[in-house]
Amino acid sequence: MALLQIAEPGQATTAHQHRLAVGIDLGTTNSLVATVRSGEVDTLPDENGKHLLPSIVHYGEDEILVGEKAQQCSVTDPLNTIVSVKRFMGRGAEDIAVEDAHYSYTFAETDSAVPRIKTRGGDVSAVEVSAEILKALKQRAIKTLGDELSGAVITVPAYFDDAQRQATKDAAKLADIKVLRLLNEPTAAAVAYGLDTGNEGVIAVYDLGGGTFDISILRLNKGVFEVLATGGNSSLGGDDFDYVIAQWVIEQADFSDADQPAFKRLIMQQARAAKEALAEQESALINIESDNANWQGTLDRETLKELLTPLVKKTLMSCRRALRDADVENEAINEVVMVGGSTRTLIVREMVSDFFQREPLTSIDPDKVVATGAALQADVLVGNKPDDEMLLLDVIPLSLGIETMGGLIEKIIHRNTAIPVAKAQDFTTYKDGQTAMAVHVLQGERELVSDCRSLARFELRGFPPQVAGAARIRVTFQVDADGLLIVSAREENSGVEASVDVKPSYGLSDNEIETMLRDSIEHAEDDMVSRNLREQQVEADRVLEALDSALAVDGEQLLSEDEMAKIQAARQVLVETKTASDVENIRKAIKQLEATCEDYVARRMNSNIKTAMQGHSIEEYASDKKSEVGET
Amino acid sequence: MSKDILSSNFFELFELPVSYQVDLSQIQKKYMDLQKQVHPDKFANASDAEKRLSMQQTSWINEAQTTLKDPVLRATYLLKLKGTDINLENETTMDAAFLMQQLEMRERLERIRKEDDPLSALDAMAKELKTSTQDMMAAFSEAYEAGQIDDAREWIRKLQFMQKAKKEIDSMSAEIEDELMS
Secondary structure, three states: OOOOOOOOOOOOOOOOOOOOEEEEEEOOOEEEEEEEEOOEEEEOOOOOOOOOEEOEEEEOOOOEEEOHHHHOOOOOOHHHEEEOHHHHOOOOHHHHHHHHHHOOOOEOOOOOOOOEEEEOOEEEEHHHHHHHHHHHHHHHHHHHHOOOOOEEEEEEOOOOOHHHHHHHHHHHHHOOOOEEEEEEHHHHHHHHHHHHHOOOEEEEEEEEOOOOEEEEEEEEEOOEEEEEEEEEEOOOOHHHHHHHHHHHHHHHHOOOOOOOHHHHHHHHHHHHHHHHHOOOOOEEEEEEEOOOOEEEEEEEHHHHHHHHHHHHHHHHHHHHHHHHHHOOOHHHOOEEEEEOHHHHOHHHHHHHHHHHOOOOEOOOOOOOHHHHHHHHHHHHHOOOOOOOOOEEEOEOOOOEEEEEOOOEEEEEEOOOOEOOEEEEEEEOOOOOOOOEEEEEEEEOOOOEHHHOEEEEEEEEEOOOOOOOOOOOEEEEEEEOOOOOEEEEEEEOOOOEEEEEEOOOOOOOOOOOHHHHHHHHHHOHHHHHHHHHHHHHHHHHHHHHHHHHHHHHHHHHHHOOHHHHHHHHHHHHHHHHHHHOOOHHHHHHHHHHHHHHOHHHHHHHHHHHHHHHHOOOOOOOOOOOOOOEEEEO | OHHHHHHOOHHHHOOOOOOOOOOHHHHHHHHHHHHHHHOHHHHOOOOHHHHHHHHHHHHHHHHHHHHHHOHHHHHHHHHHHOOOOOOHHHOOOOOHHHHHHHHHHHHHHHHHOOOOOHHHHHHHHHHHHHHHHHHHHHHHHHHHHOOOHHHHHHHHHHHHHHHHHHHHHHHHHHHHHHHHHO
């Protein structure tokens, strides 16, 4: 290690050379780009002076439009005009069905795990659509700043899982942008807020955007922004508000064929307009005019409140959890910072203020604050501020683990662990002579594999055959500062290795991450019962397997007929009990079988001591339970 | 300092005496100092080798901080430094009175749902738990300092029980909150 000189931060860069770096907020509804110029941070406008770029991409006959121009095609040509693509990032085909209820795109039939939307310009993935938005922002920055970019900090919802982060990084790669860091949106907002106000202490950032919700609890101290806990829901936002309003309109107007994409898009647009109007006025007029239907109605604040309350309650649930994870009392929060366009909705402000019992801070422009914070970090990362004390310490939002016998998850890194982080855990083989092990990497809070998101699968192959339990396979998880995971596995006795950069293998089941989280608490009890049962069943299998292989080797030599019969009888009891779902009975049957075998085991040990000299293992039966050796 | 990060034990790293008693404010302060030296953000433009080293060092510091702050992990780590690597799951004997207490606590937890104000009752339970946890931590510390390793191990196992109980109280609170909010 002494070979590597640790340079003082920023020392490598020439003092006067200012590098161009930007912060990009790649939002569900709108995107922005910001930079630091002559010490001042600001978002960059387009040629018409507009800072917000609508996150909409239109695929035309022979051109691709992004932003305002694409927005104009949203209702007239909905199938070729992609809105809210962020909700599809890092998602598999199964998730899409759930998400698409709002948008009704046509998806191409494909073998690939990555869903592709059919458009006139060909089939496109969410990553490609996002890349178009990033390219537009990059062009804007180059045009305004007059030079190439050294790099960018791109923000992601704190609650994005590994697949969604990876997809975002891929989009940047496609747009030919060098990513300095993926930064969590609430952390970016905290940076902008902290540097703006100079306040210190514990703050809560409530970030409700178009399609995602994050809550982060941070401690601000002398330029260090330390995330204590984060929580949220990566598919809950203003779009869902619009959707429930649209459903209300459809119900009020008694529209029968509201499934038509263009009509649906029109109603969603009107719903959004009404929602926005209600931030300023008591009631809003909704006017639906199209070829097949006309309707006029009024939405008032009271009704809006009724419609949105269940959604806002969901966000407050995440807030509670984050506070508990951070081990911070509500009273210890110094400030609540509101971020994201959806926090303009009055009911959101009211309910958040009730929950935290404190008037939330809304003075910072909720649309621009994330891009601003990202630009500030980009400026530091690129080396423009060598003496800057600023440092952002973030956490991982969801636990990471691997599948073990019986469809259970062994969590290796728990949620809200500070990143970067590396953890290793030892596992062993289950069968005699096993020479390969499948590693299935998962993310989520539930106990069963089927309830969590599958991130990747890979195999460690070609280690020498050994008796069950003798191999020592060390699985290492490394999460970097972007929150991205690399998993490696190594059989320690032989040195055989395998590793994988985690890329999404396939999508979530239709459960969303937040439901997984909530379920994990609702079902904590069920999980414990089924976990215990499975563990006992696995244990039973292991005992049987060990016994059978032992009997095959020397059963006849070492046992009398009578002894053999007794063992076989106890074995049979376990085989039968194993399939029933009574944990206690299985445990008893295992005990009974072990007791019956006691003499046999002792005899084996003695006879094996001799063979061990010739290089054979003695630990075939009655070996210690080593299938999951504890943390290292 | 940075040369030695990966080969330092957690106490050396945080400039603390090897003891169960730790100064949490010192941990926090030292944590920030170390992060400012090695965090990957300080090496965004460095070579790949330096970036990798920075990631490894920061990971090590993060693990050290987690271990030192957690009562059970810290205790286990202390014994490990003494050469006692304990696999707690394989130990089965346990003092009967303690197990009775644990059982009673779990039964109380099951009944608590039916009480008038279950959340306050849970808060009260959490507080009690905290007090007895602190007593056990003191007991571990005493055993450890006196070199009574077997006793120390016993206290770690008890502390583990307490940690599990705290988790159960927390998840019960979360469950009830969820119900109240929906």
